Amino acid sequence: MSNSFWRTLSTHAILICGMIFMSAPVYIAFMSSTHAPETLFNEGLQYWFGGHFFETYNEVLFVEGGVMKKVTASRMLVNSMILGLGFAIGKVVISMSAAYAIVYFRFRLAVPLFWVIFMTLLLPLEVRIVPSYEVVAGLGLLNTHTGLIVPLIASATGTFFFRQFFKSVPEELLEAARLDNAGPLRFLIDILVPLSKTMIAAILIIMFVVGWNQYLWPLIMTTEETSYTIVIGIKQIYQVLSEGGELPQFQKAFALTILATLPPVLVVLVFQNWFVKGLVESEK
Amino acid sequence: MSTLTLSGVNKRYDNGAHAVRGVDMDITDGELIVFVGPSGCGKSTLLRMVAGLESITEGEMTIDGKRINETSPADRDVAMVFQNYALYPHMTVFRNMAYGLINRGMAKSDIEAKVRETAKMLRIEDFLERKPAQLSGGQRQRVAMGRAIVRSPKLFLFDEPLSNLDAKLRVQMRIEIKRLQRELGVTSIYVTHDQTEAMTLADRLAVINEGLIEQMGSPMELYSDPKTLFVASFIGSPHINLLPARFENGQLQVGDTAMAGFDALPQDVPLMLGIRPEHIAPHADGAFEISVDLVEQLGADSLIYGAVAGFNGNEPHELCVRAGEASQHLPGERIKLNFEAGRAMVFRQDSGERLI
Ligand SMILES: Nc1ncnc2c1ncn2[C@@H]1O[C@H](COP(=O)(O)OP(=O)(O)O)[C@@H](O)[C@H]1O
Ligand SMILES: [Mg+2]
Numbered sequence: 130m131s132n133s134f135w136r137t138l139s140t141h142a143i144l145i146c147g148m149i150f151m152s153a154p155v156y157i158a159f160m161s162s163t164h165a166p167e168t169l170f171n172e173g174l175q176y177w178f179g180g181h182f183f184e185t186y187n188e189v190l191f192v193e194g195g196v197m198k199k200v201t202a203s204r205m206l207v208n209s210m211i212l213g214l215g216f217a218i219g220k221v222v223i224s225m226s227a228a229y230a231i232v233y234f235r236f237r238l239a240v241p242l243f244w245v246i247f248m249t250l251l252l253p254l255e256v257r258i259v260p261s262y263e264v265v266a267g268l269g270l271l272n273t274h275t276g277l278i279v280p281l282i283a284s285a286t287g288t289f290f291f292r293q294f295f296k297s298v299p300e301e302l303l304e305a306a307r308l309d310n311a312g313p314l315r316f317l318i319d320i321l322v323p324l325s326k327t328m329i330a331a332i333l334i335i336m337f338v339v340g341w342n343q344y345l346w347p348l349i350m351t352t353e354e355t356s357y358t359i360v361i362g363i364k365q366i367y368q369v370l371s372e373g374g375e376l377p378q379f380q381k382a383f384a385l386t387i388l389a390t391l392p393p394v395l396v397v398l399v400f401q402n403w404f405v406k407g408l409v410e411s412e413k
Numbered sequence: 414m415s416t417l418t419l420s421g422v423n424k425r426y427d428n429g430a431h432a433v434r435g436v437d438m439d440i441t442d443g444e445l446i447v448f449v450g451p452s453g454c455g456k457s458t459l460l461r462m463v464a465g466l467e468s469i470t471e472g473e474m475t476i477d478g479k480r481i482n483e484t485s486p487a488d489r490d491v492a493m494v495f496q497n498y499a500l501y502p503h504m505t506v507f508r509n510m511a512y513g514l515i516n517r518g519m520a521k522s523d524i525e526a527k528v529r530e531t532a533k534m535l536r537i538e539d540f541l542e543r544k545p546a547q548l549s550g551g552q553r554q555r556v557a558m559g560r561a562i563v564r565s566p567k568l569f570l571f572d573e574p575l576s577n578l579d580a581k582l583r584v585q586m587r588i589e590i591k592r593l594q595r596e597l598g599v600t601s602i603y604v605t606h607d608q609t610e611a612m613t614l615a616d617r618l619a620v621i622n623e624g625l626i627e628q629m630g631s632p633m634e635l636y637s638d639p640k641t642l643f644v645a646s647f648i649g650s651p652h653i654n655l656l657p658a659r660f661e662n663g664q665l666q667v668g669d670t671a672m673a674g675f676d677a678l679p680q681d682v683p684l685m686l687g688i689r690p691e692h693i694a695p696h697a698d699g700a701f702e703i704s705v706d707l708v709e710q711l712g713a714d715s716l717i718y719g720a721v722a723g724f725n726g727n728e729p730h731e732l733c734v735r736a737g738e739a740s741q742h743l744p745g746e747r748i749k750l751n752f753e754a755g756r757a758m759v760f761r762q763d764s765g766e767r768l769i
Contacts, residue, residue: 299497299499301495301496301497301499302499302501304461304464304466304486304493304495304499305493305495305499305500305501305560306501306512307465307466307485307486307487308464308486308487308491308492308493308513309487309512309513309516309560310487310513310516310517311487311512311516315516319501319512320501320503323503324502324503
């Protein structure tokens with residue numbers, strides 16, 4: 130009895146500490162973003178609401194020159210959204226088709242090819258960034274959404290997950306479909322995709338967040354402000370804000386940070402049910 | 414409504430397993446053929462070759478006289494019911510049944526009518542909007558049947574369709590399958606390892622052992638006139654009694670009992686005497702004596718189990734006798750038995766060939 134009381138207490142204490150530790154910076158950033166630049170400059174970080182919420186966020190989001198030289202935060206949010214969605218959807222489509230080929234078309238090299246794909250885990254973008262840049266630049270895709278997304282969408286992890294899932298689908302389902310005159314494409318669309326939908330949802334969500342948070346690749350390959358993603362915006366804003374010898378506009382940097390964290394948080398909150406389902410159960 | 418012929422059909426898997434060895438068979442229009450044999454004997458393989466799900470290594474298959482070796486499963490126009498039903502889990506019962514028709518480009522209104530008619534026949538019309546997960550085992554089984562029937566195929570193929578059901582349901586569905594098959598008149602192949610199921614369903618059955626057809630014929634033919642030891646021991650419940658024997662001095666020597674009335678049997682070859690439990694009866698002057706181990710009262714009759722005297726310990730010498738309901742023997746009792754010598758069978762132990 131008392132044993133379980135102390136246990137409950139200590140586990141909760143640990144969890145609460147962890148939660149404070151993780152969310153305090155976000156809280157401080159949010160509070161600070163609602164103050165005037167003078168307050169921040171004079172008094173440092175703020176722990177409670179100031180009166181400049183609408184002013185700051187309006188300027189950051191909608192006023193040209195309010196945050197960067199030209200591009201607004203809403204434009205950067207759109208860019209990030211395109212990157213996040215393109216990244217996630219691209220990964221799902223590519224890895225699903227790869228896994229489909231590997232599992233269902235028994236061609237000679239299926240197994241070695243799978244391991245080759247799997248080994249690309251050892252070659253993340255950071256390692257091959259120079260050649261990748263070279264290729265994308267050569268194709269004239271710098272500062273484009275295509276150039277931003279395509280080099281990132283091959284996914285060994287995704288292929289692996291789909292492969293494992295497809296292997297667990299009973300063989301008889303394929304056989305029944307063959308007798309029902311469903312060709313390979315029909316089988317994929319009518320049967321495998323619906324069966325994997327929770328799995329697809331889970332991968333989409335994870336990959337959206339990963340894509341949204343991409344840093345190095347967008348940093349290297351976007352040179353024009355209009356193609357900045359919001360994460361790159363955060364990096365660049367300090368340069369922009371401290372130029373010209375004016376008072377640094379730290380509240381805007383904080384506001385940008387908050388704006389950058391919001392969409393992934395919302396996606397995870399809204400889809401968390403699907404997400405958990407996708408990881409723990411499947412309809413087979 | 415179709416005929417199917419197999420000639421010299423062989424299957425070798427890539428790993429070298431020779432699962433089907435030279436099968437010849439003619440199946441006539443509307444027949445229900447049962448493939449029966451122990452697990453791993455190749456019955457599923459043979460069925461799946463008919464379906465087109467496995468390639469044919471050697472030999473030829475024809476449906477209605479047309480070679481189908483190279484025809485894709487869908488174009489063979491056969492329907493299969495799988496052991497685990499293989500229903501599409503994300504589709505409603507209606508969609509499950511309609512899927513094959515949709516893929517064959519049938520008009521929507523026709524599909525609707527056809528599915529409803531079939532569902533009615535199988536008494537699943539109330540479940541059409543449910544998903545398979547919301548159905549009981551028996552209902553899923555019906556849906557699986559419905560999916561096959563709705564297509565009006567040339568052949569029905571069943572691969573142990575009842576083995577996931579409980580005993581009572583199994584008997585019910587067995588009767589129903591037989592009835593439906595009669596009504597629809599569709600040529601069918603049914604695979605099972607359960608000899609009772611095989612006997613009750615089949616017009617003709619094929620007993621398969623290690624990829625070979627041991628014997629093919631009507632259930633009664635196989636029961637009363639098995640050609641091999643394997644068929645004799647596989648068909649019949651309770652099993653046929655088998656006692657090791659030798660032919661010496663013009664008599665059949667079984668344990669320390671000599672049975673007369675056999676001749677022209679090879680000497681010096683281990684033989685096996687086979688006799689069905691109903692062809693043995695307690696008799697005051699019987700030649701065999703057993704000590705009763707167990708009596709099972711089945712109501713209409715009773716089964717007496719016991720060990721035959723006069724055998725050394727490591728030879729099989731257990732015996733089962735089907736006696737009338739009146740038999741009131743107790744465990745431990747010694748009783749004398751008479752064999753109907755005319756109904757006894759004699760096999761070679763080495764090749765399994767039947768001699769008498
Ligand atoms: N895909 C396969 N690859 C290799 N060997 C197989 C395969 N399927 C079945 N076999 C072998 O073929 C034999 C017959 O199998 P199967 O037809 O499934 O038997 P049954 O249905 O009578 O139990 C078995 O020995 C089995 O191990
Ligand atoms: Mg089988």
